[in-house]
Amino acid sequence: MFRRTFWFTTGVAAGVWATTKVNRKLKQLTPESLAATAANKAIEAGHRLKDRAVEFALDVRDNMNRREAELGDALGLNAAVEPELPGPRRYTAIENRNSPKHVETTTYSYNRNEDH
Template structure:
């Protein structure tokens, strides 16, 4: 009698456990749940990308300050700072051709 009761309770507990697992899996794999999960992950990825971009900008600003200090471009007399080079306006360079691009696959090989 106790053996039958033990196996009955074991079967009932296993059934409840399996039903709970299947119900959770069905809920997790429903279209609404998948869409919500994708949206959450997209938001997390966006936040990580923003943090990365912020870190990159901060590093760039720090490095730019270091370079300006090393080259003597910050502080001091503005007249002693090196001035940027100016290009001559009278150059004989041809105007750029617009709309034409080179595509290696359009080239016809002569065999």
Template sequence: MVRRIFWMTVGAGAAVWAMNKANEATRRLTPDSLSGAAARGALHLGDTAKRFALDVRAGMAEREEQLRADLGLDGTAVVEPPTRPIGRRGGAGRAISAAPGSPPVVALPPSRVITPHVIASTPRQLDQRRGQHP
């Protein structure tokens, strides 16, 4: 008799547990619940995309600042005028200093007059410019 009461109680408990699980599943699968879950997922995705875009913008600004500092575009580099006219060969080179009156940071080679070169578009034109006629 005790065994029958025990198994009847176990069966009733299992039935209650199964009914609760079934009711929970039906509540989760209603159209309102599904649309709410989809809306929450979309909001989460939008927040994640927004955070990613802000991180990318911050990284871009930081990198741009680094490049400007490295290239001297942030106003710290001053180009001193050449000591001789640009058209002459030799002479002292130009220097870029960090601020007026400070020692030069980078010395540049002396400036030279650059003569324009004509670019040949075909090998035959190149030979003609060198004086070699085919």
């Protein structure tokens, strides 16, 4: 009698386990579940791609700055330069029309519509 009860219980447990497994798999294969899974994977892929793009941009910026520094050193642009004093200021002279040196000059019209 004990053997029959053991095998009956084992059979019931195996049947429950198999039914549960099959039902889970069937639920995973429904169109809604497949669409949700695809959407989740697409979102994860987008996040990974964005992270890699940000890392790439930072690497490019670091390498660009390093290369600019190398070129600046090679061309002597990064060398310490002694500050130069500014040159003397030049003031523009104000024209004095009452001055005897002032000579009236003839002005010409540069109108294109006039006959020349």
